[in-house]
Amino acid sequence: xxxxxxxxxxxxxxxxxxxxxxxESGETMLRVARAGAGGIVTKSIGMxxxxxxxxxxxxxxxxxxxxxxxxxxxNPGIANYGxxxxxxxxxxxxxxxxxxxxxxxxxxxxxxRMEEYGADAIELNLSCPHAKGYGMEVGVDKELVEEIxxxxxxSVRIPVWAKLTPNTHDIVGIAKSVEKxxxxxxxxxxxxxxxxxxxxxxxxxxxxxxxxxxxxxxxxVRAVYEVRAxxxxxxxxxxGITTGRDALEYIMAGANAVQIGTAVYLRGLxxxxxxxxxxxxxxxxxxxxxxxxxxGAAQRR
Amino acid sequence: xxxxxxxxxxxIHEEAKDVRTFLFRxxxxxxxxxxxxxxxxxxxxxxxxxxxxxEVKGFTVKKIGAGTARMHELREGDKLWIRGPYGRGFEIIxxxxxxxxxxxxxxxxxxxIEMLPNADIVIAARTRDELLFLxxxxxxxxxxxxxxxxxxxKGFATxxxxxxxxxxxxxxxxxxxxxxxxxxxxxxARKYSVGIQASLERYMKCGIGICDSCSINGYRVCVDGxxxxxxxxxxxxxxxxxxxxxxGRKEVMR
Numbered sequence: 001x002x003x004x005x006x007x008x009x010x011x012x013x014x015x016x017x018x019x020x021x022x023x024e025s026g027e028t029m030l031r032v033a034r035a036g037a038g039g040i041v042t043k044s045i046g047m048x049x050x051x052x053x054x055x056x057x058x059x060x061x062x063x064x065x066x067x068x069x070x071x072x073x074x075n076p077g078i079a080n081y082g083x084x085x086x087x088x089x090x091x092x093x094x095x096x097x098x099x100x101x102x103x104x105x106x107x108x109x110x111x112x113r114m115e116e117y118g119a120d121a122i123e124l125n126l127s128c129p130h131a132k133g134y135g136m137e138v139g140v141d142k143e144l145v146e147e148i149x150x151x152x153x154x155s156v157r158i159p160v161w162a163k164l165t166p167n168t169h170d171i172v173g174i175a176k177s178v179e180k181x182x183x184x185x186x187x188x189x190x191x192x193x194x195x196x197x198x199x200x201x202x203x204x205x206x207x208x209x210x211x212x213x214x215x216x217x218x219x220x221v222r223a224v225y226e227v228r229a230x231x232x233x234x235x236x237x238x239x240g241i242t243t244g245r246d247a248l249e250y251i252m253a254g255a256n257a258v259q260i261g262t263a264v265y266l267r268g269l270x271x272x273x274x275x276x277x278x279x280x281x282x283x284x285x286x287x288x289x290x291x292x293x294x295x296g297a298a299q300r301r
Numbered sequence: 302x303x304x305x306x307x308x309x310x311x312x313i314h315e316e317a318k319d320v321r322t323f324l325f326r327x328x329x330x331x332x333x334x335x336x337x338x339x340x341x342x343x344x345x346x347x348x349x350x351x352x353x354x355x356e357v358k359g360f361t362v363k364k365i366g367a368g369t370a371r372m373h374e375l376r377e378g379d380k381l382w383i384r385g386p387y388g389r390g391f392e393i394i395x396x397x398x399x400x401x402x403x404x405x406x407x408x409x410x411x412x413x414i415e416m417l418p419n420a421d422i423v424i425a426a427r428t429r430d431e432l433l434f435l436x437x438x439x440x441x442x443x444x445x446x447x448x449x450x451x452x453x454x455k456g457f458a459t460x461x462x463x464x465x466x467x468x469x470x471x472x473x474x475x476x477x478x479x480x481x482x483x484x485x486x487x488x489x490a491r492k493y494s495v496g497i498q499a500s501l502e503r504y505m506k507c508g509i510g511i512c513d514s515c516s517i518n519g520y521r522v523c524v525d526g527x528x529x530x531x532x533x534x535x536x537x538x539x540x541x542x543x544x545x546x547x548x549g550r551k552e553v554m555r
Binding site: 024025027030031050051055059061074075077080196199203268 | 347
């Protein structure tokens with residue numbers, strides 16, 4: 001009932017682990033696969049090993065509203081990632097290799113290596129809101145992202161997904177500039193800050209971070225809806241999905257699949273099987289037999 | 302869910318070489334083996350297990366890096382920003398217990414020992430100056446081991462523990478210390494068919510189970526642990542052998 005096909009890749013359910021959450025080591029990804037995820041996006045991997053920022057790198061918002069994080073693109077570097085991919089592939093679900101770079105050539109190089117490592121697709125991190133010279137700084141430059149996607153598409157045979165930032169007034173314009181991508185991933189975290197009033201300083205060592213969790217869901221749903229209204233391309237919705245109803249909301253806005261991140265913190269690793277069950281229950285009650293029936297159902301055309 | 306709460310340091314005690322206890326009061330209810338993230342604004346944030354439980358709580362901190370060194374500069378009346386308690390603590394198993402603490406691992410075990418009035422205790426360190434809580438547990442008549450023989454048994458905690466395992470019947474071992482020592486204890490538990498719980502320490506960032514920094518063979522030390530049980534420990538091929546750098550790259554332990 002939940003099975004989908006996206007860019008020719010079969011997913012047993014549309015619930016994919018989002019990049020940056022529990023996806024650095026192969027064995028943890030294996031465990032996420034066994035916990036019921038339909039697919040897994042790796043941590044964003046770059047040209048060189050990066051330790052990331054000093055602690056604190058995460059701030060927990062009150063009342064389960066979400067998280068603010070600035071991990072700082074910590075990653076072991078592409079040269080050290082083959083073994084993790086090999087282990088992760090043993091989970092039997094599609095593994096999407098997330099990469100970040102600062103030039104089209106770097107992205108193309110990283111994509112080729114990920115393809116060699118067995119990635120089922122590439123996700124381009126064009127949107128990390130807290131790393132200088134990477135991510136969002138790249139992702140709001142339409143000409144640059146167009147060039148990156150073009151270079152990567154020429155370099156690999158596997159599908160290429162472009163993960164876009166919500167930190168722009170023109171998400172539809174950016175989405176159109178990456179027309180050559182096989183799918184769009186909407187949205188990355190929202191740039192934010194938290195200040196501890198007793199300490200009188202920003203909590204995160206990087207000061208700025210990316211906001212995720214239930215508090216950003218309406219921003220993500222809006223972004224998916226706006227882009228779907230203009231484009232036919234497959235969309236993977238992400239941002240605050242915590243329950244089956246949240247996932248259905250993104251799908252009705254126009255997403256073909258969704259990604260889950262912060263909800264792993266809110267509901268544990270069981271979150272994938274819990275959301276799958278909640279979706280199936282709703283679908284049974286409402287006579288819906290497949291996800292495809294309701295993609296974009298809320299669009300007013 | 303849990304933001305920082307600010308606590309005031311009421312007392313500071315010198316415990317051993319480079320080890321101090323910071324006592325404070327707050328309303329959180331930790332179990333032995335659980336930990337907090339301590340934030341020193343503008344300096345660092347690091348995980349620390351609870352060493353004193355009750356109305357007055359404590360962290361017993363060894364100076365090992367920039368954050369803990371700065372903590373050692375704090376005075377009574379200064380403040381700590383903490384979030385927690387986090388993680389899975391020790392589960393008290395009925396029966397005869399052997400507690401083996403190496404170095405500052407004793408800080409994690411101390412509140413557990415207070416809940417196990419009949420347990421045998423091994424306190425171990427490289428040298429006499431580094432032995433922790435000898436005074437606190439004097440009446441419990443702990444077994445003592447030092448690598449250099451400056452006090453008690455001369456040799457490793459694990460050698461002393463094996464002597465005890467040969468002589469006495471135990472149902473469970475509780476341990477915390479350097480990872481190679483804990484690996485050796487896990488192997489002893491298997492050899493003598495005794496249950497074991499070990500509190501692991503790994504380089505940790507988020508403390509809430511999302512960043513994958515502290516994972517060992519797919520187990521997250523921060524939320525699945527830090528206390529792990531026999532079957533989990535037996536399955537950890539990386540225990541005492543492989544750790545991860547802050548970048549996530551695997552490194553062989555020396």
